[in-house]
Amino acid sequence: MERDARPGAFSARGVVSVVEPECLEDVRDALRDAEARKVPVYPVSTGFNWGFGTDAPAQSGQALLRLHKMNKVRRIDLDQGWAVIEPGVSQGQLAEALTGSDFLLNVTASSQHTSVLGNALDRGVGVRRQRTDDVLGLEVVLSDGDVCRAGFWPRGDQTAHYRHGVGPSLLELFPQGNLGVVTAAVVGLIPVPERMYCLRLRFDADRLPRVVRWIARYQRQGTTAGVIKIYNEAAIEVYGGMRSAAYTMYVCIEGTAEVADVKTRTILEGARDACLFSEALVLPSDTDEMTVPEAALVRSYAGDPRGNDAMIDAVFGCPARDVETHSRFGWAFVTPMVPFSPEGLGPALEVLGAAEESDGITIGHTINVLPSGYVDLVVALRFERSTATAATVRRLLDQLHEGFGLRRLSPYRLDIDHMHLAASIRADPV
Ligand SMILES: Cc1cc2nc3c(=O)[nH]c(=O)nc-3n(C[C@H](O)[C@H](O)[C@H](O)COP(=O)(O)OP(=O)(O)OC[C@H]3O[C@@H](n4cnc5c(N)ncnc54)[C@H](O)[C@@H]3O)c2cc1C
Numbered sequence: 001m002e003r004d005a006r007p008g009a010f011s012a013r014g015v016v017s018v019v020e021p022e023c024l025e026d027v028r029d030a031l032r033d034a035e036a037r038k039v040p041v042y043p044v045s046t047g048f049n050w051g052f053g054t055d056a057p058a059q060s061g062q063a064l065l066r067l068h069k070m071n072k073v074r075r076i077d078l079d080q081g082w083a084v085i086e087p088g089v090s091q092g093q094l095a096e097a098l099t100g101s102d103f104l105l106n107v108t109a110s111s112q113h114t115s116v117l118g119n120a121l122d123r124g125v126g127v128r129r130q131r132t133d134d135v136l137g138l139e140v141v142l143s144d145g146d147v148c149r150a151g152f153w154p155r156g157d158q159t160a161h162y163r164h165g166v167g168p169s170l171l172e173l174f175p176q177g178n179l180g181v182v183t184a185a186v187v188g189l190i191p192v193p194e195r196m197y198c199l200r201l202r203f204d205a206d207r208l209p210r211v212v213r214w215i216a217r218y219q220r221q222g223t224t225a226g227v228i229k230i231y232n233e234a235a236i237e238v239y240g241g242m243r244s245a246a247y248t249m250y251v252c253i254e255g256t257a258e259v260a261d262v263k264t265r266t267i268l269e270g271a272r273d274a275c276l277f278s279e280a281l282v283l284p285s286d287t288d289e290m291t292v293p294e295a296a297l298v299r300s301y302a303g304d305p306r307g308n309d310a311m312i313d314a315v316f317g318c319p320a321r322d323v324e325t326h327s328r329f330g331w332a333f334v335t336p337m338v339p340f341s342p343e344g345l346g347p348a349l350e351v352l353g354a355a356e357e358s359d360g361i362t363i364g365h366t367i368n369v370l371p372s373g374y375v376d377l378v379v380a381l382r383f384e385r386s387t388a389t390a391a392t393v394r395r396l397l398d399q400l401h402e403g404f405g406l407r408r409l410s411p412y413r414l415d416i417d418h419m420h421l422a423a424s425i426r427a428d429p430v
Pocket residue numbers: 043044045046047048049050051054055067087108109110111114115116117118119121122123124125126180181182183312315331
């Protein structure tokens with residue numbers, strides 16, 4: 001079954017069958033059947049893995065298991081802050097279920113229709129932290145149809161949501177692996193802050209090294225919350241905004257009302273004294289006055305992914321569900337993990353400097369500073385779908401992977417055409 005015939009960033013794959021289970025027992029049957037026929041299985045949750053291959057497997061000849069019909073929120077615990085969800089539960093669906101509660105979901109910048117669990121299993125990154133940090137427990141069906149649970153799983157009403165258990169933990173076996181199909185996860189939630197601000201700071205490209213040192217101090221001292229996002233001007237355009245300064249940085253600040261106010265004042269006064277910025281301000285709480293991507297980000301920090309779909313519309317020129325079939329734009333990501341220092345970012349930016357934009361292709365980069373102190377550098381390529389641009393994009397992707405690879409800046413996640421790099425990235429250097 002040949003699937004994607006439209007020119008895109010990745011070569012087309014065929015699948016031998018498509019199965020859409022509706023419950024745990026259906027998944028067990030599907031895996032036993034595949035095992036009997038010796039057909040490899042490729043599971044997707046909602047299958048919106050845009051930029052990495054969408055719902056296509058890395059190799060042809062697999063059975064595609066689409067889990068979007070398993071979309072129950074099985075349980076939410078609003079005392080401790082966790083939810084048990086199935087693969088088809090979208091971030092919009094879970095965020096909606098939490099409306100008005102004391103907890104929020106760590107949402108990504110992608111569509112509200114994307115799966116929380118699917119994204120976490122590919123180690124996706126939300127605006128609060130990497131999604132793997134949200135995963136407390138997994139329910140998994142193994143290839144022989146057996147069901148196992150790893151990490152924390154609620155038993156009775158008063159079990160603490162402690163994910164590590166005793167002895168080695170099995171949780172890490174399942175993200176980005178093929179040892180089982182995940183049919184549910186316990187996802188940790190984030191307490192709603194009493195007060196939250198989003199700051200916007202703009203600066204010229206030559207100031208980046210000094211800005212990195214300046215903001216790192218506040219981040220390390222716990223003044224900022226969640227992921228600090230620094231977009232270059234092409235990235236702002238790629239996500240549907242308008243080019244302005246060379247770099248635009250967004251910083252989330254939160255806490256009790258008094259603490260959030262003091263932190264905000266501290267950073268704004270620090271910005272004024274540093275003389276690095278052409279603009280440093282607190283964004284208004286009314287998102288109607290903002291550009292589409294800015295409004296989406298501010299809402300996302302507050303756990304609401306619904307603004308993201310206006311951005312998806314702007315980016316692709318059509319709603320999320322039609323992106324693969326109707327959009328005249330294609331998309332690809334390269335996502336190396338980079339140290340958050342001028343010395344760490346310098347080599348990464350050299351690689352980007354060598355990757356030239358051409359007609360119909362825009363290359364943006366976002367420096368996502370994770371709370372753990374390193375950078376998820378998201379290089380986004382947006383292009384007009386044509387045979388010529390698709391060929392250029394494939395060459396650019398190879399060039400970027402080679403450039404980052406030579407500098408040992410390994411991606412945290414791979415697209416389907418570069419999955420073979422996993423073995424060399426994982427190789428033990430000893
Ligand atoms: C404009 C734009 C913004 C984006 N922003 C972000 C962002 O901020 N952060 C981010 O991380 N991504 C982002 N993306 C990329 C992508 O859209 C998201 O990562 C999306 O969540 C992935 O699709 P999905 O949730 O449908 O997961 P799926 O495609 O269903 O799954 C992802 C992968 O996980 C594995 N998997 C899924 N379900 C299972 C299962 N049940 N058992 C075992 N393995 C499974 C599969 O190998 C699959 O390929 C963005 C894309 C665009 C175009």
